[in-house]
Amino acid sequence: xxxVIQSPRHxxxxxxxxxxxxxxxxxxxxxxxxxxxxxxxxxxxxxxFNNNVPIDDSGMPEDRFxxxxxxxxxxxxKIQPSEPRDSAVYFCASSLGDSRGxxxxxxxxxxxxx
Amino acid sequence: SQQGExxxxxxxxxxxxxxxxxxxxxxxxxxxxxxxxxxxxGLVHLILIRSNEREKHSGRLRVTLDTSKKSSSLLITASRAxxxxxxxxxxxxxxxxxxxxxxxxxxxx
Numbered sequence: 001x002x003x004v005i006q007s008p009r010h011x012x013x014x015x016x017x018x019x020x021x022x023x024x025x026x027x028x029x030x031x032x033x034x035x036x037x038x039x040x041x042x043x044x045x046x047x048x049f050n051n052n053v054p055i056d057d058s059g060m061p062e063d064r065f066x067x068x069x070x071x072x073x074x075x076x077x078k079i080q081p082s083e084p085r086d087s088a089v090y091f092c093a094s095s096l097g098d099s100r101g102x103x104x105x106x107x108x109x110x111x112x113x114x
Numbered sequence: 115s116q117q118g119e120x121x122x123x124x125x126x127x128x129x130x131x132x133x134x135x136x137x138x139x140x141x142x143x144x145x146x147x148x149x150x151x152x153x154x155x156g157l158v159h160l161i162l163i164r165s166n167e168r169e170k171h172s173g174r175l176r177v178t179l180d181t182s183k184k185s186s187s188l189l190i191t192a193s194r195a196x197x198x199x200x201x202x203x204x205x206x207x208x209x210x211x212x213x214x215x216x217x218x219x220x221x222x223x
Binding site: 004042043045048055056091093099100101102103104105106107108 | 144145147155156157158159162202206209210211213214215216
């Protein structure tokens with residue numbers, strides 16, 4: 001299996017621009033997670049889906065962030081408008097059968113908002 | 115505050131030595147997991163230990179769990195340069211994983 005795929009790997013944008021991060025989970029996995037990692041705050045869960053349905057979005061920082069999962073093989077995390085404090089590495093992860101089980105991470109998207 | 119907290123924050127040892135990292139948590143758990151993150155990469159699952167287990171091995175890795183002390187340790191024996199990475203523990207709470215801040219391990223040649 002190819003593992004979790006994320007794109008782009010790097011994104012540099014200017015404050016106020018819209019940013020869209022993409023994720024393809026491992027085929028057959030029914031859970032998908034979006035995380036943000038920074039030096040200051042560590043690894044934070046933003047939102048997770050089960051069978052394409054958002055289950056817990058309490059970690060989404062504010063209304064500027066939105067996530068969708070239109071089908072089992074694709075999810076997006078959108079930031080609009082972006083701000084410098086959104087600069088971080090964003091990870092997508094997937095798991096099978098349990099939101100508390102083993103998670104498989106993608107390589108991450110390194111976002112820099114100028 | 116985070117559920118899992120690793121100790122130490124950073125550890126630097128010579129190649130061939132053993133490395134021990136600790137994780138403490140606050141609430142009861144069903145399982146505890148350890149992950150590794152190489153620089154610039156995603157996290158990779160290493161081992162999962164259930165609350166009714168006390169010790170688990172995987173190759174050069176040995177994990178212990180003491181639920182009475184709410185703590186776990188990860189031992190890497192005979193360390194190698196390739197073990198240089200950050201190591202995170204994750205505990206389950208409210209149907210999600212709660213992550214510690216990680217231990218940065220450096221193996222000196």
